[in-house]
Amino acid sequence: MAAQIRDYGDLLNLLTQQQVPFELAAPLVKYTSFRIGGAADVLVFPRSAEELALIQSWANERPVRTFLLGGGSNILISDSGFPGIVVHPAFSEDLRIDHQTADHISVFVAASAKAPLSGKKLSAMGFAGLEFLTTIPGQFGGSIIQNAGCYGHELKDVITSVEIVAAGKVQKIAAGACAFEYRTSLFKNEPNMWVTGAQLDLGAGSQPEINARIEDYKQRRINSQPRNRRSAGSIFKNPVPSVSEKKSWQLIDEAGLRGHTCGGAEISAEHCNFIVNNGEATAAEVYTLIRLAESRVWENSGIKLEREVVLVGDFGQ
Numbered sequence: 001m002a003a004q005i006r007d008y009g010d011l012l013n014l015l016t017q018q019q020v021p022f023e024l025a026a027p028l029v030k031y032t033s034f035r036i037g038g039a040a041d042v043l044v045f046p047r048s049a050e051e052l053a054l055i056q057s058w059a060n061e062r063p064v065r066t067f068l069l070g071g072g073s074n075i076l077i078s079d080s081g082f083p084g085i086v087v088h089p090a091f092s093e094d095l096r097i098d099h100q101t102a103d104h105i106s107v108f109v110a111a112s113a114k115a116p117l118s119g120k121k122l123s124a125m126g127f128a129g130l131e132f133l134t135t136i137p138g139q140f141g142g143s144i145i146q147n148a149g150c151y152g153h154e155l156k157d158v159i160t161s162v163e164i165v166a167a168g169k170v171q172k173i174a175a176g177a178c179a180f181e182y183r184t185s186l187f188k189n190e191p192n193m194w195v196t197g198a199q200l201d202l203g204a205g206s207q208p209e210i211n212a213r214i215e216d217y218k219q220r221r222i223n224s225q226p227r228n229r230r231s232a233g234s235i236f237k238n239p240v241p242s243v244s245e246k247k248s249w250q251l252i253d254e255a256g257l258r259g260h261t262c263g264g265a266e267i268s269a270e271h272c273n274f275i276v277n278n279g280e281a282t283a284a285e286v287y288t289l290i291r292l293a294e295s296r297v298w299e300n301s302g303i304k305l306e307r308e309v310v311l312v313g314d315f316g317q
């Protein structure tokens, strides 16, 4: 990797000139669902795709590390934080309705909108297809890049195109070119593509049925996931059926790790594919448990677990 710069003087001048909000030495802990992690050198809050493009253009010309932070619900930030620029979209969260009839809506949802809230808003308007999203935390942008899903539904089912900033320019990519698959997309593997939002197509549904599905998903969560605990959701993806019919939680359970702790971190006794922060856990402790699960499952079943959670910053080996 090229030598890194830690002097952000001209970026700060640019941000000040353009009145883009930012913080220096910004603690990231409160931006994560784990409530774990150190500080970023600079934390920037672009309010539009154009401001995002401005920051990206600046960074593209310099040997500096950047990280696009969404709702922080699928990441583990290192205890030493992030030695670079963290960009946290703060666009308008309003839905932009492009076309609406009694039985169809075409709507643009911005990356910084809260994903569950967007699901709730569109469901309350009588449109079906985003009920599942009401139970998935995070920003809408994070759910796009992750192709978030649950209970047999995925975000890709309703996306028609995605708007991104890449090479310092705002661009639109048709859904068919986004390489959506189980918990991944083109954008997940291209850290220089920053998602600004997506266009969705939804059809009208029966309001009582929409409401019943939302309630059903909510209850299923309550019954299956650790309650009132800080976590980042599933740590590992489930293996594809050709590798194993078992879910990751079963493999971790069979490896004898249910309830295993390291300091303040615990492989959840309620759901073995979650690691929970029991209060004062450090990123290093969570990371130790991630590595332990990987090695024990490998020894026990010969299956290599694939991480869903994204590690941010430096963790060593």
Ligand SMILES: Cc1cc2nc3c(=O)[nH]c(=O)nc-3n(C[C@H](O)[C@H](O)[C@H](O)COP(=O)(O)OP(=O)(O)OC[C@H]3O[C@@H](n4cnc5c(N)ncnc54)[C@H](O)[C@@H]3O)c2cc1C
Residues within 6 Å of the ligand: 033, 067, 068, 069, 070, 071, 072, 073, 074, 075, 089, 111, 115, 135, 136, 137, 138, 139, 140, 141, 142, 143, 144, 145, 146, 147, 148, 149, 150, 183, 187, 193, 194, 195, 196, 225, 231, 232, 233, 234, 310
């Ligand atoms: C209790 C709990 C339950 C969960 N259940 C589910 C579930 O059922 N299904 C599921 O799919 N997930 C689940 N998750 C995981 C998580 O909520 C989703 O993956 C969510 O979509 C992540 O969005 P985020 O905004 O929080 O992303 P972050 O955690 O902020 O970021 C995750 C990754 O996305 C990238 N990213 C974020 N925003 C953008 C953007 N605008 N442009 C480019 N890259 C971006 C980040 O750089 C990072 O690589 C759960 C999490 C928790 C805590």
